[in-house]
Amino acid sequence: MSYNIAILGASGYTGAELIRLISGHSAMKIKALGGNSKAGQSLAQVFPHLRHLDLPDLVTMEEIDFSGIDLCFCALPHKTSQEVIAALPQDLKIVDLSADFRLRDPEDYAKWYGNEHAALAQQQEAVYGLTEFYREEIRRARLVAGTGCNAATGQYALRPLVSEGVIDLDDIILDLKCAVSGAGRSLKENLLHAELSEGYHAYALGGTHRHLGEFDQEFSALAGRPVKVQFTPHLIPANRGILATTYVKGDAQVIHETLENAYSGEPFIAVLPFGEPPSTRHVRGSNYCHIGVVADRLEGRAIVVAALDNLTKGSSGQALQNANLMLGIDETEALTMAPLFP
Structure with a gap:
């Protein structure tokens, strides 16, 4: 069986990644590409690396006929996404890659994103x-809210440890480095090559990063009480990748065993041998997440490191993984490609 797919926001980085992944999918056909800023242009004009694909030109969202669409990916900015999705057919399956539906409490959304x-x-x-x-809930869902890429990386490192209670929940430090594509494709002065290259910097210090809303929501629900992590993200001069280094109190061997047990059988999560740290270069361009655990020299402390590609497992690959579940397709379809190296 073949399913017809639409992608809104197809001219951005996550839109391009969705097109790349779905082009190798055996059960999905891209029928519509929405991109208001690039409407009327061919895919070859917008993304020359995808010129070999026989796909429709980009159009405005208003020009898309959703009556023949089985599932729609929305790769739009937050605030725009909620307005667009509210107007889509109520029986249409949707995977949203924006921040608009990640937080369950409307007050939390207003707090972190600055609008109702x-x-x-x-x-x-x-x-x-x-x-x-959330695999079983996703299978039954009409609307799935993709996580933030930083939030996903931190959660892969920490969720099993929080839920099993093997770390001190009041002493979690998350130090994260993210590649520049995480900031999107829009032109920004601070992302110019001369402004960004040959260095990296911390940003959103002191607990102001929006993905903290997801950490607060998810970790607190797991623990049954408020859990707040100390989180500092850094922008690095790389195109792809996230490396999250977490510092926790707990027995390193127990932490490693807990993660191994939690991810046993998971197709895209690999817990490395004890003492081996992961690298972004080993997951680049793939839907895999690597996690490593190292004992700290300070007794009773451990370092947990997670690496993934922010555009794939952190966003578009995760979105396709969810869409596969929603449509009853093998979860790994079109996602088992090997990472790019070097």
């Missing part, structure tokens, strides 16, 4: 799209 939510009915039905932990 305009699609409360859809927000209440949305399922959080961290696949490995």
Whole structure:
């Protein structure tokens, strides 16, 4: 069986990644590409690396006929996404890659994103799209909210440890490095090559990063009480990748065993041998996440490191993994490609 797919926001980085992944899918056909800023242009004009694909030109979202679409990916900016999704057919399956439906409490959304939510009915039905932990809910969902790429990386390192209670929940430090594509494709002065290359910097210090809303929501729900991590993200001069280094109190061997048990059988999560740290270069361009555990020299402390590709496992690959579940397709379809190296 073949399913017809639409992608809104197809001219951005996550849109391009979706097209790349779905082009090798045996059961999905891209029928519509929405991109208002690039409407009327061919895919070859917008993304020359995809010129070999026989796909429709980009159009405005208003030009798309959704009556023949089985599932729609929305790769739009937050605030825009909720307004667009609220107007889509109510029986249409949707995977949203924006931040608009990740937070269950409308007050939390307003706090972290600075505006009131305009699609409360859809927000209440949305399922959080961290696949490995919401798999059954995602299978039954009409609307899935993809996680933030930083939030996904940190959660892969920490969720099993929080839920099993093997670390001190009041002493979690998360130091994260993210590649520049995580900031999107829009032109920004601070992302110019001369402004960004040959160095890296911390940003959103002191607990102001929006993905903290997801950490607070998910870790607190797991623990049954408020859990707040100390989180500092850094922008690095690389195109792809996230490396999250977490510092926790607990027995390193127990932490490693807990992660191994939690991810046993998961197709895209690999827990490395004890003492081996992961690298972003070993997951680049793939839907895999590597996690390593190292004992700290300070007794009773451990370092947990997680690496993934922010555009694939952190966003578009995760979105396709969720879409496969929603459509009853093998979860790994079109996602088992090997990482790119070097």
